[in-house]
Amino acid sequence: MTETEIFTRLNRVFRKVFDDPSITVTRKTTAKDIEDWDSLEHITLIGAVEREFRMRFTMKEVSSMKNVGEMADIIASRAK
């Protein structure tokens, strides 16, 4: 899966979870950049990303991801 493909799908998930069609995420995007992205919505987001890419993050990854770039790297290494 190419990085572009991953980001296209990630954008779809972010827009759905935050109910905001204007969101476009990049490698550098963090929770600070999206208004509703707090620790509680993070849970929904992780679940939705896992479902989209049919993979699971480890507990360690969930608590240590720093930005969307790191998320995309994990997806690239694991997604089918």
Add this chain to the structure above:
Amino acid sequence: MPHPSLSYPFDGKELLENKKSLRRELLANGEKRIPKRIAVLGGSTTNDFCKMLELFLLDQGIEPTFYQSEYAQFWQDAMFGNPTLDEFHPDVIYIHTSFRNLQNDLPEMDWTEDAVEQSFRDAYGRYETMWKRLREVYRCPILQNNFEFPPYRLLGNRDCWDPHGAVRFVNRMNDAFAAYAAREESFYLCDLQYVSACFGLDRWLDDEVWYLYKYACALEAIPHWAFNVARVVKSLFGRNKKALALDLDNTLWGGVVGDDGVEGIEIGEETATAECFRAFQTYVKKQKSIGVMLTVASKNDLQNALDGLNHPDGVLRPDDFIVIKADWENKDRNLLLTASQMDLGVDSFVFADDNPTERALVAANVPGVAVPKLTDPSSYIRTLDRNGYFEVTVFSADDAKRSEMYRANAERAELAATFGDYTEYLKSLDMRADILPFPEVYLARITQLTNKSNQFNLTTRRYTEEEIRASASDGRHICLYGKLWDRFGDNGVVSVVIGRLEGEELHMELWLMSCRVLKKDMEFAMLDTLVEEAKQKGVRRIVGYYFPTAKNGMVKDLYGRFGFTKRSEDEAGNTVWELSTESYRPQNHVIRVNSNES
């Protein structure tokens, strides 16, 4: 109509991901909802739980606001109070605990049986103490989870009987909770044990989300849990469905009676399909015993429909139904007619039909009707059951007899047709009423009426049982209920009025009557007794209020008909009326009141 993605079977993950857009959609549909304040005292994280509960309640006509305790502070909030919670004035308190909160009470293998017993008593005692305090302080209904099964069994199968077993401990706690629910009013259980079993315990329990986020169940299970809580809450606040309208061909039996003939339809024990429909008919028949009203909505010749319902191997019979509409009318129209014939709002109906085209037509044209997706006959029961349309929280004697009463009404209508003079007809009914202050035994029914009555209801004020009890006993209110009998039987408790005493005035906070006794002059009998009571309490003026809603147009001029004078009217159509008690003359001449005869 109810949102399709919020009815069973739903996809938990999908709902969590779409919760924001769903919420926006529901709030934008302009539906009128009753606002309710729900305090959630959590033993684990409650955030997404409340968001899901909000969606389900919005979908069922309730607009909730939440108080959520700080993480796992249910006990502290309940026992030591909390100013935010006090100011919140909850309409209902929900204690969201689970097996995770039982960890410190579980017996160790080396404990004596006495020590195990002590631990059980302590654990249970803490809950009961908490419920009692909450009840005393907040005077509102309490909803409590029981416990799901433990994630592992140290003793294997022995865990379910050995006093040291966690499975045994959970079962004992749940039994004790059930016993409390059975003896206490305004206390309800959310059966977590059942809901988690339906979902599948291994999928339900998810250690990862517990360690990461302190959610007591898997994320995708949250909506299922919340849905189950929503079932109870909406039932408490009068948003249950009341009637089940059933298609016949391929819904109550296999095949088409008009084409296959009575001998040709599948019902009974002969084939797998026949058994399946028989089981469904049995399930439907049981609905009657909890007060659900059954009707038929079928495209058929009436005679064929009746023949099908009289099939010797069937369970349902024509007289199980209050209305049988079997004709060639479109089903949306058919349902509207049935509703008006029964004096019921059409949004009180569940429409069960195997045909997706009919379902779509009804869903599109009949506002508020629930249309469960019946696919395969073997799953009809589950689809209806899991949706909890008729969730039984308060069960009164009237519920058990409802169908009988509605059928008696149909007979009264026939008798009425033979009389030229209406008053003569009313006299021939030989009516007798009790109109008295609220006795303890009827508080449940009275509360239920305040939450259910929409049409003959002047203020549409909803009460909890606690509020009813308070009004009945605080000495500052006149509370009367009316129960009506006639030659066809007992109509049950049909009318409730509550007035607040203020010096020489009595302000009517509530005036309602069940539509099944319309045009019997029962409202005049209530007024006569009210005026009598009011005079004894030194009241000179009775002040009546009418607050218009989408449904109570029929009583817009009730106070006018009673002889009240209009005091004021605002732009919204709210009117205030008054009546002098001194010059009042009784207006009921057809019902004997409080005559003590049976």
